[in-house]
Amino acid sequence: MPNVMSKPDILWRSMTDTLAMLGWSGSLSFLIGLILGVALIVTKKGGVMENGVLYQTLDKVINFFRSIPFIILLAGLIPLTRIMMGTAIGVRGAVVPLVFGATPFFARQIESALSELDGGVIEAAQSMGSSPLEIILRVYLKECIASIARATSIMTVTLIELTAMAGAVGAGGLGDFAIRYGHQRNQIDVTYVTVIILTLLVSVIQMTGTVIARKNTH
Amino acid sequence: MVALENLSKTFNSKTSVVEAVKNVSLRVEQGEIHGIIGLSGAGKSTLVRCINLLERPTSGKVFLDGEEITAMSNRELRLTRRKIGMIFQQFNLFASRAVWRNIAYPLWRGGLTKKQMADRARELLALVDLSDKENVYPSQLSGGQKQRVAIARALANNPRLLLCDEATSALDPQTTSSILELLKKLNKRLGLTTIVITHEMHVVKEICDRASVMENGEIVESGEVFSLFANPQRRVTQDFIETASNFSKINSMIDENHVITRLRPGERILKFRYMEKSEAEALVSAVSRRFNIDVNVIFANLEWVGDAPLGGIISVVSGDSRNIDEALLYLRDKHVGVEVILDNTRVSETNYA
Ligand SMILES: Nc1ncnc2c1ncn2[C@@H]1O[C@H](COP(=O)(O)OP(=O)(O)O)[C@@H](O)[C@H]1O
Ligand SMILES: [Mg+2]
Numbered sequence: 001m002p003n004v005m006s007k008p009d010i011l012w013r014s015m016t017d018t019l020a021m022l023g024w025s026g027s028l029s030f031l032i033g034l035i036l037g038v039a040l041i042v043t044k045k046g047g048v049m050e051n052g053v054l055y056q057t058l059d060k061v062i063n064f065f066r067s068i069p070f071i072i073l074l075a076g077l078i079p080l081t082r083i084m085m086g087t088a089i090g091v092r093g094a095v096v097p098l099v100f101g102a103t104p105f106f107a108r109q110i111e112s113a114l115s116e117l118d119g120g121v122i123e124a125a126q127s128m129g130s131s132p133l134e135i136i137l138r139v140y141l142k143e144c145i146a147s148i149a150r151a152t153s154i155m156t157v158t159l160i161e162l163t164a165m166a167g168a169v170g171a172g173g174l175g176d177f178a179i180r181y182g183h184q185r186n187q188i189d190v191t192y193v194t195v196i197i198l199t200l201l202v203s204v205i206q207m208t209g210t211v212i213a214r215k216n217t218h
Numbered sequence: 219m220v221a222l223e224n225l226s227k228t229f230n231s232k233t234s235v236v237e238a239v240k241n242v243s244l245r246v247e248q249g250e251i252h253g254i255i256g257l258s259g260a261g262k263s264t265l266v267r268c269i270n271l272l273e274r275p276t277s278g279k280v281f282l283d284g285e286e287i288t289a290m291s292n293r294e295l296r297l298t299r300r301k302i303g304m305i306f307q308q309f310n311l312f313a314s315r316a317v318w319r320n321i322a323y324p325l326w327r328g329g330l331t332k333k334q335m336a337d338r339a340r341e342l343l344a345l346v347d348l349s350d351k352e353n354v355y356p357s358q359l360s361g362g363q364k365q366r367v368a369i370a371r372a373l374a375n376n377p378r379l380l381l382c383d384e385a386t387s388a389l390d391p392q393t394t395s396s397i398l399e400l401l402k403k404l405n406k407r408l409g410l411t412t413i414v415i416t417h418e419m420h421v422v423k424e425i426c427d428r429a430s431v432m433e434n435g436e437i438v439e440s441g442e443v444f445s446l447f448a449n450p451q452r453r454v455t456q457d458f459i460e461t462a463s464n465f466s467k468i469n470s471m472i473d474e475n476h477v478i479t480r481l482r483p484g485e486r487i488l489k490f491r492y493m494e495k496s497e498a499e500a501l502v503s504a505v506s507r508r509f510n511i512d513v514n515v516i517f518a519n520l521e522w523v524g525d526a527p528l529g530g531i532i533s534v535v536s537g538d539s540r541n542i543d544e545a546l547l548y549l550r551d552k553h554v555g556v557e558v559i560l561d562n563t564r565v566s567e568t569n570y571a
Contacts (some may be wrong), residue, residue, distance in 0.1 A: 124310035127270055127381075128324040128371070129299035131292075138326070143314050218314060218355035 003187035014177035015197065020091045021163045021173055025098035026156050033103045033155070034148075036062065037110025038136055048122065048132040065104040070162055073097050074169055094163065094171035101162050106155040113147035114140050146213040153209025157202050164198070174198060219411050220246040220269065220379060225278030227264050238264040239275070240435040246428075251405050251412045253422035253443070255458060256432030262415045265432070266381050269413070270302045271295060282379065300324060303372030307384035309364040311356040317343070317367050318352040324374045342370035346400060362393035369400065373408075380404070380412045386421060398425050419458045423447065423521055423528070431455045447528055448493050464517055465489065468532050472560060478516060481562035484536055487516070488546075491530035491555040501554065502531065509545040511537030532559065539563050 004011060036058060042048050043055040068076070074097045078088045081096040117140060125139045141148070164175025174194050182191030227239040238261040246252040256262050267273040269280055271287060280287045287298055311320050318339040325335045336352075343349050346366040356364055365385060372380060382401065386394040402425045404410050414426060422429045422443060430440040433454045439446060450456045460466050468487070472479045479487065490501070506513045517532040535542055542563075546556050 118308070118310070120306055120308050120310040121312060123272055124304070124306065124368075125323075126272060127299060127302070127304040128375075129296040131296060134326075138323070139312070143312060145314065216314060218316075218357055 001189040001193065003181060003185075003189050004193045007181075011177065011193070014172065014174045014194075017091050017171075018160075018163055018167075018173035018175075018201075021094050021098060021166070021171065022156065022159055024091070024095045025102060025163075026159055028095070028099045029102040029106050029155060029159065030152060032099065033106030034110055036103065036107035037114065038140065040107065040111040041114045041140065042132065042136060046119075048126070048135050062104045062107055065100060066108070070097070070101045070165055073100055074166060089170040090172055094166040094173075098159060098162055098166060102155055102159050105158065106151065109151035109155065110148065113144050113151050116147060117143050145216040149209050149212035149216070153205050156205045156209075160198060160202060160205075219248040219250070219283060220244075220413070221279075221281040222265075222269070223279040223281070225265070225268055225280065226276050227261075227268055227273060228276045237435050239268065241278070242435075242437050244430060244437060244440070246411060246413060248411055249405070249409045250428060251401070251414060251426045253414045253416060253426035253429035254432055254437075255416055255419065255422050255429060257454070258417055260432040261435040262417075262432050263383050264435075266383055266413060266415050269379075269381060270299050270304060272304075300375040301377050302379045302381060303369075303375075303377040304381040304383070305365065305368045305372050305385045307387045309356075309361070309368045309388075311364055311367055311371075313356055316353050316355055317348075317359070320356065320367055321371045321374055323371060328375070338374065339370070342373055343367075345373070345404075346370045360393070361389050362397060365389065365393075365397050366400065369397075369404070373404070373410075378411060380410050381415075382412065383415045384417070385414070387416070387418070394421070395424070401425055419447075419461060431458070444528060448491070465519060465530070465532060468517065468559060478534070479560060481534065481560060482536070483562055484539060485562050486535050486542065486558060487532065487560040488535050489530055489532045489555075489557040489559055490549065491557070492527050493553045493555045501549070501552070502533070505545045505548060509537070509541045509548070511535055511541050511545055530555075 040055065040058055040062075043051040043058070045052070045055075047055075065073075077097045077100060081088045081093050084096055085092045087093045121143065122135060122139060125135050130138065163171070163173050164178075167173040167175030167177070167179070170176075174197060178191050178194035181187045182189075182194060222242055222244045225239055225242045225244075226237070229236040229238055240261075242265060254262050254265065264273055268275045268278075269287075271280070275288065278288070282298065282302070285298070287295065290298060312323065315323065318336055321339040321342050322335040325338060330338065340349070340352060343352055346369050348363060348366045348370070351359065351363065351367075356367065359367065368385075380401075385401075386397050389397060398421060401412060401414070405412050405425075414421060416422060426443050428441060429443050429446055430437045431446070431452060431454060432438070433452070438452045439450070439455050446455065447459055450459055468479075468489075472487075481487065502513050502515065505511065512535065514534040514536070515531055516534060519529040520531070521528050535545075549556055
């Protein structure tokens with residue numbers, strides 16, 4: 001692996017960049033997606049905070065963003081990214097499009113995870129005097145930890161793919177590293193090492209998701 | 219205690235309008251176990267869900283101890299719901315919470331420490347005879363045990379009223395009996411007013427003081443359980459009683475010319491029914507001795523509601539025709555209903571039922 005060994009600092013930097021992008025965009029997508037997913041579930045017809053207008057709006061907006069290919073989001077969001085982050089390149093520049101890319105998808109996954117919960121359980125909580133907020137926090141989120149964990153690991157893996165793509169347009173990270181050296185300079189060992197690192201990362205994320213899900217299934 | 223006034227609930231959808239509950243008025247007194255029986259789709263669940271406003275009635279009022287629930291703000295309603303326990307056919311326990319945490323769920327925000335909540339949960343588990351299961355998860359419990367946990371959870375905040383929607387319908391007969399016994403015990407011990415929804419006659423017979431029969435969204439008959447079932451006025455009530463007995467079999471036996479229904483001259487097949495609370499006495503042997511007739515029992519369907527027998531007997535009666543007639547008069551005096559199913563007394567006449 002002569003090519004990799006000759007630039008350990010660049011490899012290290014790429015790795016930390018990838019992790020930083022993943023960490024930031026992952027946390028933000030998780031939070032925003034979770035809120036949107038919960039909002040979809042509770043405002044839906046028959047939900048504990050039924051609100052047709054809000055539901056329809058969210059539904060349409062989420063579908064709109066989901067239907068845009070990521071590569072177009074990357075380009076299209078450059079002006080917004082500049083305004084929000086002051087730059088459109090590097091880790092900071094990548095976070096905005098990554099969040100826009102992952103959140104709608106994750107919101108849908110949360111929606112479907114929460115919809116698996118039996119309506120009877122919600123009714124039982126209502127009959128005991130729980131408020132809608134209490135039902136969200138103490139019933140939906142608590143009862144669905146396992147499927148939320150599974151959805152989160154899928155979302156994170158998707159984000160790894162997206163970071164690799166973002167890397168290609170100047171975000172840095174392992175994707176950028178592999179393209180710049182492995183592909184453009186034909187340093188094949190760089191590609192292999194990158195692939196191995198990404199595979200390991202994906203495995204760790206999936207395992208974490210599975211373990212959390214199993215611990216919360218009774 | 220509970221009063222429903224002209225309660226109606228209509229479900230409107232694009233394709234249909236369903237009047238699930240139509241102008242129902244009902245009073246349930248403090249300490250009473252009130253049954254609401256009806257066929258599937260009669261509107262029983264909708265009615266009971268209107269009591270704690272899981273379903274908003276389209277019109278009408280609901281009162282609990284004189285307070286109008288239908289006029290409460292959301293916040294007041296939530297506080298009131300803590301005083302109305304509810305249990306369901308499917309138990310609806312929280313799968314991710316251990317038994318004691320299920321029971322402690324409604325105690326949250328009651329200002330108790332975690333230890334106090336656990337103690338209260340343990341106390342309730344003892345009350346429902348499930349003390350060894352506090353740390354088990356619902357998936358490891360049998361149906362009957364799940365319902366016990368659900369009952370304990372429903373009682374956590376010392377409710378004044380317990381609503382049971384088909385609480386035993388998912389359980390086998392033996393478990394059903396044990397849950398009904400538990401409900402009866404809670405009613406006696408805690409003075410807990412209970413409303414029991416069911417499509418099963420024996421549930422009403424076993425634990426209810428009073429009952430209402432529901433059909434097509436309306437309460438068509440209501441009263442003390444004994445008189446309701448001894449003297450059913452409505453077809454639907456009569457049908458419920460039939461399903462709980464084997465009396466309908468006699469007609470097919472006659473059609474098939476079963477050996478026992480081939481009457482000799484002078485014999486009749488009669489159905490005796492207890493119409494009012496009567497002294498439990500050995501009627502069959504009494505009339506046979508007193509009037510010198512033979513009473514050969516084919517079917518007997520007797521149940522005890524409180525301390526009075528409910529149900530009846532189908533039997534072949536033979537003997538001197540005049541003696542039989544006198545015996546029948548005597549029985550009518552004792553408030554026993556007599557119905558002729560098949561009569562071979564007058565050879566020239568054919569059967570009349
Ligand atoms: N949420 C609902 N939307 C529309 N129709 C309903 C709804 N809930 C119940 N119904 C209808 O109301 C009628 C009574 O239902 P229900 O109260 O569940 O009856 P029961 O409990 O006696 O079986 C049925 O025709 C049922 O289809
Ligand atoms: Mg029902």
